[in-house]
Amino acid sequence: MGSEKRHFAGLDELRALCALGVVVFHIETLKKISGQFSFAELPVITGMGYYGVRCFYVLSGFLVAYLLLEERQTRGSVSLSSFYLKRFCRIAPIYYLVVLFTFFIFPSINPLQTSMNVDRAYTWPNLGLHLAFLPQVGLEKYPLLIGATQLWTIGVEMQFYLLFPLLFLLGRRNLPLLFFICYFGFYFFRLFYRGLSFLDSPFLMTGLNFINEIVAYIRIQPMIVGAFAGWILHAHQTKILKVVYSRTMQIFILGTIATFYTIFPSYNYPFFQRFTPEPFVFSILILNLCGNPHGLIHVRSKFLNQCGKFSYGIYVYHLIFIEIVLGILLKYRLFESSSFLFNLILYSAVFSTTLLTSWVSFRFLEKPILKICSKRVSGHVS
Numbered sequence: 001m002g003s004e005k006r007h008f009a010g011l012d013e014l015r016a017l018c019a020l021g022v023v024v025f026h027i028e029t030l031k032k033i034s035g036q037f038s039f040a041e042l043p044v045i046t047g048m049g050y051y052g053v054r055c056f057y058v059l060s061g062f063l064v065a066y067l068l069l070e071e072r073q074t075r076g077s078v079s080l081s082s083f084y085l086k087r088f089c090r091i092a093p094i095y096y097l098v099v100l101f102t103f104f105i106f107p108s109i110n111p112l113q114t115s116m117n118v119d120r121a122y123t124w125p126n127l128g129l130h131l132a133f134l135p136q137v138g139l140e141k142y143p144l145l146i147g148a149t150q151l152w153t154i155g156v157e158m159q160f161y162l163l164f165p166l167l168f169l170l171g172r173r174n175l176p177l178l179f180f181i182c183y184f185g186f187y188f189f190r191l192f193y194r195g196l197s198f199l200d201s202p203f204l205m206t207g208l209n210f211i212n213e214i215v216a217y218i219r220i221q222p223m224i225v226g227a228f229a230g231w232i233l234h235a236h237q238t239k240i241l242k243v244v245y246s247r248t249m250q251i252f253i254l255g256t257i258a259t260f261y262t263i264f265p266s267y268n269y270p271f272f273q274r275f276t277p278e279p280f281v282f283s284i285l286i287l288n289l290c291g292n293p294h295g296l297i298h299v300r301s302k303f304l305n306q307c308g309k310f311s312y313g314i315y316v317y318h319l320i321f322i323e324i325v326l327g328i329l330l331k332y333r334l335f336e337s338s339s340f341l342f343n344l345i346l347y348s349a350v351f352s353t354t355l356l357t358s359w360v361s362f363r364f365l366e367k368p369i370l371k372i373c374s375k376r377v378s379g380h381v382s
Contacts (some may be wrong), residue, residue, distance in 0.1 A: 010290055029044050059286065107122060112330065130148070135154065182220075226283055253288070310366075
């Protein structure tokens with residue numbers, strides 16, 4: 001493919017569905033927190049939030065692994081500096097924009113105050129954690145940061161982008177073994193840690209506690225599974241793909257996803273806390289979407305395709321608009337006598353402002369920055 005970036009049909013639509021599902025989940029969650037009637041407890045709504053994020057993770061792992069493999073095949077090597085610059089240019093601009101906005105401007109204009117001990121959230125250490133792409137640590141140690149709690153997943157992705165290329169270079173001769181070690185290594189360490197927790201050795205336990213805390217924050221297992229799927233497609237593993245593309249597997253995957261959203265809406269089940277199956281399910285779904293020309297699974301929509309191109313903005317910006325719109329409706333008691341009108345205005349206003357802002361951001365901020373970045377490094381930013 002030379003310098004051309006491969007486009008995978010259906011992935012933009014899948015991105016859009018995940019992002020829009022997360023928006024619905026957060027609307028219903030904030031309605032519940034605000035004391036309004038909410039569908040937040042419905043499994044399908046909970047699933048939109050949890051599985052939407054997990055699917056994003058798998059997608060990231062799939063694309064990063066495939067692009068690194070493609071670069072190594074076409075250029076003979078992988079440029080770490082180019083990769084890191086591309087990722088930073090793609091993620092950082094609007095991430096930092098939202099962080100700074102929610103720290104310094106949003107608290108004074110937000111009509112909906114949903115977090116307790118809100119003043120403790122707006123501290124210099126918490127700001128430092130967010131600027132260092134460690135929002136999940138800030139979320140653990142400080143109260144909720146209104147309008148920016150969703151950013152914790154961006155921190156997880158950035159840590160994956162930091163670590164995976166290094167692991168990729170180290171294990172380039174046997175990538176499947178690398179994926180296996182990375183995926184199960186986290187679980188084996190947690191079991192090892194719990195098995196040694198009874199030891200009366202302050203020095204040893206201090207070190208283990210420190211490592212365990214890092215492992216708890218670096219939740220890259222779904223991305224590792226996605227990376228394995230990227231390797232399968234790029235390496236043309238025909239025996240595996242024949243099974244993945246089979247009609248039986250596709251029906252099974254669709255049924256499994258339906259089960260996730262109706263029966264198992266989140267990770268609050270003992271088995272799922274260990275070996276979560278949804279990354280593997282989403283990996284098979286992605287392989288069928290972008291690699292199976294005769295598959296049963298198709299997601300084609302001009303609207304979703306366009307939304308998928310700026311789905312990152314949808315994900316990053318949406319909580320701010322939910323807080324503003326819901327806050328105005330509640331503060332001024334608008335449409336409180338009609339639940340239908342209340343929700344119609346809420347959903348319409350949140351989606352229209354979020355989509356418009358995300359499109360403007362992508363068109364006039366993100367794309368120009370990406371063009372500048374692409375001029376400085378070879379290849380393309382996805």
